[in-house]
Amino acid sequence: MRLDKLLANIGYGSRKEVKKLLKEGFVQVNGETVTDGKTHVDPEKDEIYFGEEKIIYRPFIYLMMNKPKGVLSATEDPGGETVIDLLEEAEAAYRPHPVGRLDKDTVGLLLLTNDGKLTHQLLSPKKRTPKTYYAIVEGTVTEDLVPKFKRGIRLDDGYQTMPAELKILRSGEDFSEVELTIFEGKFHQVKRMFLAVNHRVRYLKRLAVGPIVLDERLREGEYRHLTEEEMGLLKEYVQKQKKIADSD
Structure with a gap:
């Protein structure tokens, strides 16, 4: 890999900024x-330093975020803040x-993550990855x-x-607290499932x-x-689900 590309990929700046740092003698x-x-380098074999800092290169990044309300789950959006906007430059550089x-x-x-293969393995309908939610819903859930x-549950568009x-964690007169685990990811699925049984999700x-x-x-x-x-x-989960999908 080219040295300027490696440094840019892990957040040391744009290609232009990295070239300037190189010319100033910061990299060994x-x-x-x-x-x-x-200059071509092998990140797994060559010892690369930026000043006193040893550079550890990794091709993939894996992050856990506690997404806040009002932020879009997207890489970019001209009309609002996205989860990528919440990342520091060092992580955002991995795209x-x-x-x-x-x-x-x-x-x-x-x-x-920037690991497209893992993303596909987790999102593929065949893998049936469980997703668990906590919800506060209107009314008494029995x-x-x-x-x-x-x-x-049959949804409003007829999908089963x-x-x-x-x-059910707590069943109250006005509101109830529940946990729901689903194995697919339809549009607004959790909210629509509860609406189908006359309970509106409030949180x-x-x-x-x-x-x-979630930590x-x-x-x-x-x-x-x-x-x-x-x-x-x-990785253990993905391998297990792959074997199950392959045997179906």
């Missing part, structure tokens, strides 16, 4: 100062994208809805959803995607890199 490769951005979408007014777990959700898992938060659970220490708008343990769980 295997102990020697390199000023030509066209990650959201894995799936959350409604503008929905908060909670959103994965971001236990008779649990088997109805288990059979699937896949079976879903409903857990919605995604708690988990596959084996990845509750993250405040809305904050994010962090996935840990090695979480990456291991994710």
